[in-house]
Amino acid sequence: MKYTKEDIFRIVEEEDIAFIRLQFCDIFGVPKNIAIAASQLESALNNECMFDGVSVEGFVRSGESDMYLYPDLDSFEIYPWRPQSGKVARMFCDVYTADKKPFAGDPRNVLKRVVEKAKSLGLNFKINPEAEFFLFDYDDDGQPTTRTKENGGYFDVAPADQGENVRRDIILNLEEMGFDISSSHHEIAPAQHEIDFRPENAERIADMIMTFRMAVKTIAKKHGLYATFLPKPTEGISGSGMHINIIAEDEKGQNLFASENGGLSDTAQYFIAGVLSHVKGMTLITNPIVNSYKRLVPGYDAPVNITWSSASANRSALIRVPSLRGQGTKIEIRNPDATCNPYLAIALILAAGIEGVEKKLTPPTELIENLGHASEDELRSSTFETLPRTLGEAISAYEKDPFIKETIGESIYNKFLDAKRAEWQDFRSCVTQWEIKRYLNLF
Incomplete structure (x- = not known):
């Protein structure tokens, strides 16, 4: 939807909107917002809304604090789960510095730069993510747990699927x-779910993931359940990922990943090779917390080796090419x-x-065999490279790949690295229940 300032003024008045949230996020993807009353809308639409960047994680270098929010008018939406009297709407915003320049530490700005480069090369990307999540119970004190009363599995229906x-x-x-939902289903683990939406351009899809x-969290709570996107909240079952499917089109809308013979184009194979060449260094960003690496282990529905496969059934590959071909040809990063x-x-x-x-x-040699049931030792001794096993290994890979800093910029690169080093150090100094159970009676 394309909006003008006049459109937004009209909608705010007609829909009785009382508050507008000007939304952005920090470098870790944590949503932030400034809520303004409808009476302050004109100032916001004139890019005059200022905030103190010191309070936002990873945003400010020494001496920089005054930041401005430039609303993206096309992102204006009303929150349907909020009260219908005195409604709440939101707009995503780009962050600008006091001298009216795009802020280098704004993640949204990083993606814009990459999309602009792609367009200059005649590449238009459409993306659809597959985000998985768990729905758990609260305890008697209203605190979230990892407990569930259900035992549903893949594609189960009610009553086995209690989250339907x-x-x-x-x-x-x-x-x-405005979401175009393609499907939803119960996932493989008890209390695990997935909702998929149709492909959109890269910038809009990132906004949609944030929304x-x-x-998911807000509506689950209304149903008395706690929603979590934690990759591995419970040991012994499959974790939650967010597979990212990508389609590349030319300016006429023709799929650039499809070849005339029904296979993969050279462009698709070049693209796959590029992703695999940097996937180790990118893992700190794509899998950013200690718990992420509890999911990326052998024996579960998550990749461990740095491989690709055009066989859609081979879900052990890091990059899979789903079976649909022609205009539907896409690449799935898992x-x-x-x-x-x-x-x-x-x-x-x-x-x-x-x-x-x-x-x-x-690209490297295509993975033919299915390694889904291979042990960690078998994977590590194979000819295939593997993803980092821990946040510590991911930090090391991040530091070794200069491409990462070139893409996200020095400011975000350094602040992200400092934060993750501190997080890893905190974890390494933490004594876990596993250690107590394993060793206390032995030593």
């Missing part, structure tokens, strides 16, 4: 906000999870693929 009504409510709310995470900053993760994946196209890189 929650998913329905989430979808209805999202559709009111999706907020909607390692990211939904704790990532979607702007930075998508920007890096696209930038890596673009580099592959520009340099005409050759």
